Amino acid sequence: RGFCYAWYKAIQKALSYGSTRQHDRGEHKYDAYLCFNRRDMKWVQSALLQHLDSQFSEQNQFLLCFEERDFIPGADHITNIKDAIWNSKKTICIVTRQFLKDGLCIQAF
Numbered sequence: 001r002g003f004c005y006a007w008y009k010a011i012q013k014a015l016s017y018g019s020t021r022q023h024d025r026g027e028h029k030y031d032a033y034l035c036f037n038r039r040d041m042k043w044v045q046s047a048l049l050q051h052l053d054s055q056f057s058e059q060n061q062f063l064l065c066f067e068e069r070d071f072i073p074g075a076d077h078i079t080n081i082k083d084a085i086w087n088s089k090k091t092i093c094i095v096t097r098q099f100l101k102d103g104l105c106i107q108a109f
Contacts (some may be wrong), residue, residue, distance in 0.1 A: 028087060030064060030065040031089050032062065033065040033085055033088040033090070035092065036096070037101075037105075038067075043070070048064075055069075065087065080088050
């Protein structure tokens, strides 16, 4: 549990560095793009999204981009990833064994 809290605080600090308000995104659509393997979705949702993304709670101050909600269905996956990175201030990669085994995640970066 302490590990999840440390992740939460580190990500919150990284996202808010140099930014004064959520509404001041400038040319970026998202505050950050979360890159992770689909098998890790349950952990990402409980440890990160529920505590950071504004869709999950009004108290959360960030708009995060992630595949299940923000990717365009039917579009090329690599194009979706590229667009997510370019439209986000930051990119956060959740590197797990599943992520490293997934050739598509490695190919994207």
